[in-house]
Amino acid sequence: MSADLLLEIGSEEIPDWMIPGALDHLAKQAAELVKHGGPVHVDATPRRLVVRVLGLDAEQSLVTYERGPKTSAPAGAVAGFARKWGVEPDALTRIETPNGEVFAHRRKLDLAQMLTRWIETIPFPKTMYWTGKNGPRFIRPIRWIVALLGDEVIPFEIAGVKSGNLTNGHRRLGASNVPVTVANYEAKLRGNFVILSADERKKKIQSEIHATIKPDAGLLETLVYLTEYPTPIAGEFDPSYLDLPEEVLVTVMRHHQKYFSVVDANGKLANQFVAVMNIDADREGLVKRGNERVLRARFNDARFFWNQDQHKKLADRVQDLANVTFQAKLGSYLEKTKRVVELVAHLGGDTHAQRAALLSKADLTTELVKEFTELQGVVGGRYAEVQGEPQEVAVAIYDQYKPVSMEDSIPRTQAGQIVSIADKLDTLNGCFSVGLIPTGSKDPFALRRAAQGIVKILVEGKLRLPVRKFLSPDVEPFVLDRIRYYFRDVRGFKYDEVNAILASGWDDLVDVEERMAAIQAVRSTPDFEPLAASFKRIQNILKQAKFDGAGRSIDPMLIEHGPEADLHIAFVATKLEVITQDYREALESIAALRPKVDLFFDKVLVNAPDERIRQNRLTLLHSLLAEFSTIADFSEIVTSS
Amino acid sequence: MDTYQDIIFKLKRYWADRGCVIQEPFDMEVGAGTMAPETFLRVLGPKPYRVAYVQPSRRPADGRYGENPNRLYKHQQLQVILKPAPEDVIEQYLGSLEAIGIDLRKHDLKLEEDNWESPTLGAWGVGWQVMLDGLEITQFTYFQQCGGIDLDLVPAELTYGLERLTAFLQVRDSVYDIAWTKDVTYADVRFQDELQYSVYNFEMAEVATLWKLFDLHEGEAARLIVLFKKSPDKQRFPLLPTYDHVLKCSHLFNTLDARGAISVTERVGVIARVRKLAVGVAEAWVEAAA
Numbered sequence: 001m002s003a004d005l006l007l008e009i010g011s012e013e014i015p016d017w018m019i020p021g022a023l024d025h026l027a028k029q030a031a032e033l034v035k036h037g038g039p040v041h042v043d044a045t046p047r048r049l050v051v052r053v054l055g056l057d058a059e060q061s062l063v064t065y066e067r068g069p070k071t072s073a074p075a076g077a078v079a080g081f082a083r084k085w086g087v088e089p090d091a092l093t094r095i096e097t098p099n100g101e102v103f104a105h106r107r108k109l110d111l112a113q114m115l116t117r118w119i120e121t122i123p124f125p126k127t128m129y130w131t132g133k134n135g136p137r138f139i140r141p142i143r144w145i146v147a148l149l150g151d152e153v154i155p156f157e158i159a160g161v162k163s164g165n166l167t168n169g170h171r172r173l174g175a176s177n178v179p180v181t182v183a184n185y186e187a188k189l190r191g192n193f194v195i196l197s198a199d200e201r202k203k204k205i206q207s208e209i210h211a212t213i214k215p216d217a218g219l220l221e222t223l224v225y226l227t228e229y230p231t232p233i234a235g236e237f238d239p240s241y242l243d244l245p246e247e248v249l250v251t252v253m254r255h256h257q258k259y260f261s262v263v264d265a266n267g268k269l270a271n272q273f274v275a276v277m278n279i280d281a282d283r284e285g286l287v288k289r290g291n292e293r294v295l296r297a298r299f300n301d302a303r304f305f306w307n308q309d310q311h312k313k314l315a316d317r318v319q320d321l322a323n324v325t326f327q328a329k330l331g332s333y334l335e336k337t338k339r340v341v342e343l344v345a346h347l348g349g350d351t352h353a354q355r356a357a358l359l360s361k362a363d364l365t366t367e368l369v370k371e372f373t374e375l376q377g378v379v380g381g382r383y384a385e386v387q388g389e390p391q392e393v394a395v396a397i398y399d400q401y402k403p404v405s406m407e408d409s410i411p412r413t414q415a416g417q418i419v420s421i422a423d424k425l426d427t428l429n430g431c432f433s434v435g436l437i438p439t440g441s442k443d444p445f446a447l448r449r450a451a452q453g454i455v456k457i458l459v460e461g462k463l464r465l466p467v468r469k470f471l472s473p474d475v476e477p478f479v480l481d482r483i484r485y486y487f488r489d490v491r492g493f494k495y496d497e498v499n500a501i502l503a504s505g506w507d508d509l510v511d512v513e514e515r516m517a518a519i520q521a522v523r524s525t526p527d528f529e530p531l532a533a534s535f536k537r538i539q540n541i542l543k544q545a546k547f548d549g550a551g552r553s554i555d556p557m558l559i560e561h562g563p564e565a566d567l568h569i570a571f572v573a574t575k576l577e578v579i580t581q582d583y584r585e586a587l588e589s590i591a592a593l594r595p596k597v598d599l600f601f602d603k604v605l606v607n608a609p610d611e612r613i614r615q616n617r618l619t620l621l622h623s624l625l626a627e628f629s630t631i632a633d634f635s636e637i638v639t640s641s
Numbered sequence: 642m643d644t645y646q647d648i649i650f651k652l653k654r655y656w657a658d659r660g661c662v663i664q665e666p667f668d669m670e671v672g673a674g675t676m677a678p679e680t681f682l683r684v685l686g687p688k689p690y691r692v693a694y695v696q697p698s699r700r701p702a703d704g705r706y707g708e709n710p711n712r713l714y715k716h717q718q719l720q721v722i723l724k725p726a727p728e729d730v731i732e733q734y735l736g737s738l739e740a741i742g743i744d745l746r747k748h749d750l751k752l753e754e755d756n757w758e759s760p761t762l763g764a765w766g767v768g769w770q771v772m773l774d775g776l777e778i779t780q781f782t783y784f785q786q787c788g789g790i791d792l793d794l795v796p797a798e799l800t801y802g803l804e805r806l807t808a809f810l811q812v813r814d815s816v817y818d819i820a821w822t823k824d825v826t827y828a829d830v831r832f833q834d835e836l837q838y839s840v841y842n843f844e845m846a847e848v849a850t851l852w853k854l855f856d857l858h859e860g861e862a863a864r865l866i867v868l869f870k871k872s873p874d875k876q877r878f879p880l881l882p883t884y885d886h887v888l889k890c891s892h893l894f895n896t897l898d899a900r901g902a903i904s905v906t907e908r909v910g911v912i913a914r915v916r917k918l919a920v921g922v923a924e925a926w927v928e929a930a931a
Contacts, residue, residue, distance in 0.1 A: 128767045
């Protein structure tokens, strides 16, 4: 006998960004149940989290087998297990497991308990209590619960709310306490101005926007989960505001008002916006008028701040940074500025880069940045421009926080790249020095992002800067970790290649990248992996012999004719060859040594009875390893053999 | 069209009909209605309470000499506390908007996550900013802690920005153009305040004097908190006057801050000093009520 299951958790408005995570959890929980049922659907609006399972065979799904001892176990153990579940040993069943036949207790799970657990275990980032101290916690108060299996209510209670068959429509366009069945649930909601499917809400928004908007998937997702019945409307603003920097206008619209920006046929910002309402229509134009008014006030503020800020140049604001805290233990932004200017000079930044570093944080004292903190840097760059600073300086200031993510681009100019690196280096070294070290998911100063940014800029900007010299010892492994992540997860190199290359040094990340590309290219050639295996063997031999090669050189007189001499000759030739070769050719040359190495191991006894010969052979192997491990440490390569 | 004062009358009537005590504004400088004892102290302890009052709220750093159409040194909040929050608290709130003539079937209303925290009061809660046609008109908070103490009953705090709400209803671009009565504008009533307090806070307040005052109020509050601990009769102990001195400290801190007189290193320390007093009073209040 199968029936459909519906669970609707009716809550006060859930923060939009937490909804997908909650649905994931519910979907996983339901999937466990549905080993014996149809597809699971999870849906949500700001006021409801919904799970539907079609064709659930409740009888079968709710049966579980608690495993006990093996059937071969002593009778005492079996009796103990039976006692634990309150049954006679005769009542136990036998089931096959990968480890053999065991006794098991067949029991039926309680659906109501299970649903309760699903709800109580949703991992929200920040919960609250509302029924009183020590009461249950959820993201916002739970106000109703619909729980149906077929026509029957699954009875349970959470935080004083009893499950039932009554749902609620849109807060103002719909009705309250609407009886539903599993079959008519979605239609009933629709009739009460709730579109249950996020996908459908998204499509509704997209299809009803007629202007050309700047695409913004993040904002769209936010609006989908902020509304139950979304309807976009277009509004306008006075074209004179287009004189303000586009970044300011877009930030106001996107971050403060959750509007889409509109562009004209040439891709330029137009004096329009698109807002998404949570009602069906704006018949009298009231919503349009209201939003336009709010935007006007916001833009007026921005213009007021922009004009106000011009009374004092960035250069004259640097001293004011003494009053802006960078971090309590690390002092003010003025102190940070001084450190960054110095670092930029050490890193070889030109006068423009140094000037940009000096002015880089001055915009933190402007009204515009106090109002729109997300525009720090951008505002400084714009102000530098209108205040007559050289273009190079303005651009470097503008780009100083880039890249803000792995997807973001790096600063456009070398001056900007150096300023950005210096700023991040200072933050990393400083925070680590006062113990602000990221742990697990906690990284309030975004140090991972800073380290990642440095790596990305060095590699993609092709900057051969000795950044490693400026890392404090405890920051080194942290940055190395980010380098590993970058080459492996972002660039897709194999983990053993990354390990092999980094083991041979990472002072220059441009060089690291070239070596990575080379090893990737020769990895598939037939000689490469066997050679790597041979190198590992060499390493083991040297380790066993406790041979470090110090102060020794190969004595040609002690070399035996045949495979040993052949290897020696090939070694010397290859050594000369690779001097003029690029990494890829060099690796190919080294790989070509493989037959000689193999033959050597085949025919030559390293542990020769004559100690001088033995030492000489070890020296030969050691030279081979030392000479050819500067590109990559081959022993890190995981070989299939 | 409803005047500014009509809107206030209607909202007070609405909440009076739902069991609220209608209080008059607290008669001292506060930065927000939350700081008035009617909220800060009343939310503590197990006793239910409902209250609504208009609270002029002073934020020295927000002064703009009466020149900015949307920013005020002193704005007015309607503060509503429903302790504990009833199950239909959001419905009741929406009803209050309808009571002042907003037809919510024709307007876009969204509840957007906005959690509130006051480091100086050791208080925090979760909730929303209520957006009406893109304008934030109310802060809605379920208090969780106050003075560092987990609350027995969870109150809902509704804070209406009265100037914004009225400008919205009257379709005015500047708060100064709001009709307070049919014949008197907001500017007529309040412009002088805005100008003169901006001048004082930004230009003329004497830093040394303000620090001296701060120290005096801090000392008095601290002295009383110590005395409370030894007091045999906690019921009659003057905790409310103690709290007045804490509020003085808080306002002096804000004024010094606007004056640019608080350095980086001092800032965190001064906030901690005020919080210590606020937490001290809150703890004493709970103890005295027990």
